[in-house]
Amino acid sequence: MSGCEVFNKVILTDFLEVNRQELRGWLQDEGGCSLDWTPYLQHVCKLEGRQPSAWTEKAAKLRQVIMDIVPIDVHSPQPLALDVLPSAGADCLVSCYCLESVSPDLSAFTRALGNIGRLLRMSYYFGAHGVKIPxxxxxxxxxxxxxxxxxxxxxxxxxxxxxxxxxxxxxxxxxxxxxxxxxx
Ligand SMILES: C[S@@+](CC[C@H](N)C(=O)[O-])C[C@H]1O[C@@H](n2cnc3c(N)ncnc32)[C@H](O)[C@@H]1O
Structure with missing residues (x-):
């Protein structure tokens, strides 16, 4: 919710289609959402030092910057489909209660952290076809x-x-x- 104040392109992800559908419901704003996000939006406005009444503005901004809602599997070495992000990668990733809740043990958590880390922008050169070296x-x-x-x-x-x-x-x-x- 705070990301939309800083980034003009945001991609939402989830493993489960049912969750992505819920997010799509909110995005489309046509009453197809089963959760009322108003108190969350109001709370974030408060944390950002604004009036809770600014939540409608934030909701509008969020709807403007969310470009897509796509599947992800943090346990895959390639968590997102290849064409989701620009080739340079993402500027920022936010994971809330995801990696720790979907990893069976610490090594899976660490691997997942590495998997999503490869989605981030980094400087690189190609050592050979498909071999991206930081x-x-x-x-x-x-x-x-x-x-x-x-x-x-x-x-x-x-x-x-x-x-x-x-x-x-x-x-x-x-x-x-x-x-x-x-x-x-
Ligand atoms: C505990 S919930 C957290 C949801 C939300 N971020 C929150 O803070 O309430 C964990 C989320 O991870 C998703 N998930 C499950 N397996 C996953 C996987 N392999 N890769 C990415 N996300 C996964 C679930 O669908 C669920 O939305």
Missing amino acids: TVPVNEAQVCASLKETGYTMIRLEVYKLPPDLNDWGDDASDVFFVKAMKE
């Missing part, structure tokens, strides 16, 4: 600061913006840089 995303200022911190003197730094046709090639970088530095 990288640390750095910008120019961070590279300069790291060089300085480790005792290098920068001689030259060139930054090239990748043209759009190269942008989606083997990684998610927007720029590449070449640096010449000297260790004192």
Whole structure:
């Protein structure tokens, strides 16, 4: 409910079709919902420092940003269908009382955490077809600061913006840089 104040695209998920149907009922706002979410919306407005009466605005905003309601299985190495998220991944995941309540033991919980973690956005490059390897995303200022911190003197730094046709090639970088530095 708070996510709709920050994100303009939200995807709801559940394992069970009956639960997804309930969410669809609320989303469509045509009386097909068996639970009254009003007190929950009011409470969240209060937590956000707003009047509980702002709940109607929040409900409208939520209905605007929820793009889809899809199946998920957190125990699968690929919890969502491939086309649900943009290829870069999601910016944020919210799991409330899900992983712990659907995992039979701690190792299943940890595996599930890893499975959903792969849905999150991370910088990457492709080592081979389908082999996505994580990288640390750095910008120019961070590279300069790291060089300085480790005792290098920068001689030259060139930054090239990748043209759009190269942008989606083997990684998610927007720029590449070449640096010449000297260790004192
Ligand atoms: C305890 S309920 C929590 C529901 C809700 N988030 C809440 O806080 O009330 C657990 C939810 O996990 C869903 N679930 C069951 N098996 C799952 C699985 N393998 N992957 C993802 N969700 C699952 C259930 O359908 C149910 O909605």
